[in-house]
Amino acid sequence: MKVGVFSAKPYDRQFLQEVDAPDIDWHFIETRLSEQTLPLAKGMDAICAFVNDQLDTTTLSQLKKMGIMHIALRCAGFNNVDTQAAQRLGFSVSRVPAYSPEAVAEHTLALILTLNRKLHKAYNRIKEGNFSLDGLMGFNLHGKTVGIIGTGRIGAATCRIISGFGCKILCHDPSPNDEVKAMGARYVPIDELVSQADIISLHCPLTPETRHMINDARLSQMKPGVMLINTSRGAMVDTQAVIQHLKNGHIGYLGLDVYEMEGDLFFEDLSDQIIQDDVFQRLQTFPNVLITGHQGFFTREAMTHIAQTTADNLLASQQGDYSAPSFLVTPASS
Known part of the structure; x- marks a missing residue:
């Protein structure tokens, strides 16, 4: 079974090749x-895709003409796949x-x-010999109210960790x-959550309903100085609206x-290039913004599980087992 692994990085090659699947011929x-x-x-015979690979109607139609009828995503999210078109065209996905929900939660x-x-x-500072504490003041997590939007496996794992800090x-x-209820967490309407939480963390899949869930109106409801964390999907947050609330000091x-x-940015080394995304560059100018490059999933345990499950899915599709x-x-x- 020849499998084309798109968006392949050295770590993809390492972990997929470590899987005991001699019937799969990986092409990176x-x-x-x-x-x-x-x-x-x-x-x-099949395609193995990641979060930023485009699997729209046009791409799927062309793959079908090539005789490729299975798409194996090596990720949890599937907002980059037109699932209705895939169903109509007869694909399995x-x-x-x-x-490893703990990987993203941690x-x-x-x-x-x-x-x-x-x-x-x-x-x-320390690397430069500056041992001053001015400007480094933090706050105790203990006693703070943390809002978790989305309590699937990752959201639940985040709740388990947060509860250990003595947070509401x-x-x-x-x-x-x-x-999650058994941990003492309380479920509330989203407007109540965003207005009461000191820290808000997003753990939802990206759907038409959750796209720009965090918009200008919701940001305006948040406490002054709120901390907003997103480790789910970028489009859940209206970036332009966030920038405005960073500028006026509402988001802490x-x-x-x-x-x-x-x-066009993440998973690539662009250190020798001029980044053309002005919105991303504007985000980088704020001293209270911290950005990592979609690395929440990136642990050895998670990569091992991803590789094994991806291989299992490919072999099951080859055998016609979609259970x-x-x-x-x-x-x-x-």
């Missing part, structure tokens, strides 16, 4: 999958729904703690999680592991 393709790069998929806490205690600034936890999710801290227009919950789209006959 560094470029992102798009309408322009489709010819690189010629001769493949799989993903990795639960690789990165969420890393952003919170770094922003709060200004560890990134302290690190640079408010949650919002259309499907409340009994495990912003931590992002994802960015609305990250497709696993990791299959998003299955052929109509299955």
Whole structure:
């Protein structure tokens, strides 16, 4: 089974090749999958895609003409796939729904703690021999109200960690999680959450309903000095609105592991280039903004699980077995 792995990085090659799957012939393709790069998929039996690969109607139609009928996503999110078109065209589409929720949850806490205690600034000061504490004042997490929007596996893992700090936890999710309730968290309407929380962390999938969930109106409802963290999908936050609230001082801290227009930036080394994204560059000018390059998932444990599940999904699709919950789209006959 020849599998074209798009957006392939050295770590993808390492972990996929470590999987015991002799029936899979991995072909690693560094470029992102798009309408322009489709010819690189010629001769493949399946495609393995990542978060910024484009799988719209046009791309899927061309893949079908090549005889490629399975898309294996090596990620949990699938907002980059036109699932309705995939269903109509007869594709099967799989993903990795639960690789390591603790990986993203722990990165969420890393952003919170770094922003709060200004560890990134302290690190640079010490390297320059500056041991002054001026400007490094933080606050105790203990006793603060933390709002978790989305309490699936990652949101629940974040609640478990946050509860250890002695925080009051408010949650919002259309499907409340009994495990989260047992931790003492309280489910409230989203408007109540954003108006009461000192720290707000997003853990939702990107859907038409959640796109720009954090917009100007919701930002205006937040407490002055609020900390906003996003480790889910960039487009859940209206970036232009966030910039305005950073400018007027309403947002006290912003931590992002994802960015609305990250497709041309993240996962690439652009250190010798002039970044053309003016919105991203504007974000970088604020001293209370911390951005990481979509690395929340990036732990050895998570990568091992992602590689194994991706291989399992590919082999299952080859055998016509679509019973696993990791299959998003299955052929109509299955």
